[in-house]
Amino acid sequence: MLKITARNLKDTNDIGCIIGRNIEKGAVICLDGDLGAGKTTITQSIAKGLEINGYVTSPTFNIIKEYEGKLKLFHMDVYRINDIEEMIDLGYEEYIYSDGVCVIEWSANIKDILPQNRIDIKMLRDNGEENKRILYIDGVGRLYEKVIKELKKYDSIRD
Numbered sequence: 001m002l003k004i005t006a007r008n009l010k011d012t013n014d015i016g017c018i019i020g021r022n023i024e025k026g027a028v029i030c031l032d033g034d035l036g037a038g039k040t041t042i043t044q045s046i047a048k049g050l051e052i053n054g055y056v057t058s059p060t061f062n063i064i065k066e067y068e069g070k071l072k073l074f075h076m077d078v079y080r081i082n083d084i085e086e087m088i089d090l091g092y093e094e095y096i097y098s099d100g101v102c103v104i105e106w107s108a109n110i111k112d113i114l115p116q117n118r119i120d121i122k123m124l125r126d127n128g129e130e131n132k133r134i135l136y137i138d139g140v141g142r143l144y145e146k147v148i149k150e151l152k153k154y155d156s157i158r159d
């Protein structure tokens with residue numbers, strides 16, 4: 001488990017860009033943390049790292065939004081999902097076993113159907129410091145070795 005402190009918005013953006021630049025096709029990125037933790041914000045920088053030009057907005061009402069970049073990005077927000085069947089009906093399995101990259105906000109809501117090989121990112125706010133976030137990052141599977149290595153490098157050379 002990797003713990004990285006984002007001291008401000010720029011750090012979160014840098015971390016997201018590193019993830020987007022180094023993520024491989026078929027990856028599933030699970031984001032959790034309270035409202036305002038920064039899940040959509042980090043998704044925007046993951047998109048930047050994937051060379052996606054359009055503006056990535058929260059898919060809360062659509063559940064899934066799709067973007068074209070170096071790889072396709074499937075951005076999901078499952079906050080309102082309370083039944084696994086709903087996800088299956090949306091074609092969930094095709095997205096997670098695709099050649100693109102899936103980012104799932106509020107992934108804990110569908111924990112029973114998450115793939116085993118995935119990267120989990122939990123974002124926590126720090127009481128008192130408005131722009132600080134603690135990120136707990138855990139990658140399971142060979143697909144994520146490069147991302148984890150690059151994030152460790154970032155964390156060790158950052159001043």
Ligand SMILES: Nc1ncnc2c1ncn2[C@@H]1O[C@H](COP(=O)(O)OP(=O)(O)O)[C@@H](O)[C@H]1O
Nearest residue numbers: 006008009012035036037038039040041131133
């Ligand atoms: N270090 C940081 N990382 C992420 N977001 C931050 C940070 N500092 C401030 N913010 C702000 O916190 C808010 C996070 O909102 P958002 O990404 O929509 O959260 P979520 O999707 O988790 O509900 C944004 O307004 C963002 O600008």
Ligand SMILES: [Mg+2]
Nearest residue numbers: 039040058105
């Ligand atoms: Mg969000």
